[in-house]
Amino acid sequence: MKLNNQLGITCLMVIAIVVFTLNNNRNNTYLRSPETAIMPVATATVDMTRPLPITSVQTCPRKSLPQIRQLKINKSQSGEDFVLLRWFNGLCQGTFIELGALDGIKFSNSYLFEFALQWQGLLVEITPPSFAALQKNRPNNVLVHAGVCEQRQTIHYYNSTANKTAVPGIVEFASQQFRQRWWPDLKADWSNSVEMECIPLQEIIEEHYLPAIKLKQHIHNGTSRVATATNEAVHFDFLSLDVEGAEDQVLRSIDFDKVSFGIVLLEADDYNELKNLAVRVFLESKGYLFLKSEQRSYWFVHRQFDQIYRHVLHQ
Incomplete structure (x- = not known):
């Protein structure tokens, strides 16, 4: 009997400690996903004095995945757009950046969001023929024909004709x-x-995207919550990178004090695991939580995602 009492007291103490720890962590260092799962955040320190990023998304009627499949507008190579939809379904008029946009249709992670949820954004493509097609297929976005590097420089672009699958790059x-x-x-x-x-x-955002958005607002004489000045912080709901090994260059070219993202997905480098690790460490140092590696893509979420989207996700 004495042993049973001791075991009972011990169990109660353990339960109390666990409950206290979960409550404390939930309030301070955990993030809720759309499925309400609790996930630990990255170890980077959050600057609590910095204003919370502001998203332009608005609530709209949710569509089921079968309904969206019937529209036949999901274009991602491995279903990445459906994964993104788990985070953003029912949210219209969001913004995105897609680097390696190709013709704007093939393997596009943003196509579904433009034509199902009225999103717009910045599309960057380095390949001349693909960019010409991109201009025809996605004219309602800000389109830029350029390579992206950490520092402005001259680079060598190549697209081999020796393989059936074209894999252009720097x-x-x-x-x-x-x-x-x-x-x-x-x-x-x-x-x-x-x-x-x-x-x-960063230069592309400040010299191409923000001026275009400001001009569009002026033409329509409306208001928007999207930043329109180069010294103003701007938030994109997701960033999609598929730039054949230059992902680290792209990320290091961003001023994360001015630019933020809800979700970041990027293609892993099959030939350089050290580079993959460096990218992960870099993004975690900027306040992005590593979610998973799936279908050669690395997924990250802003550690304050729940707070950024609380006004629309919890209505």
């Missing part, structure tokens, strides 16, 4: 294994590549 940022696999006809001196200008994403 020679400087591609590993030797990648070049051998996808660009076997690239000359040793790169003389059959094309020189192009490479621009930091």
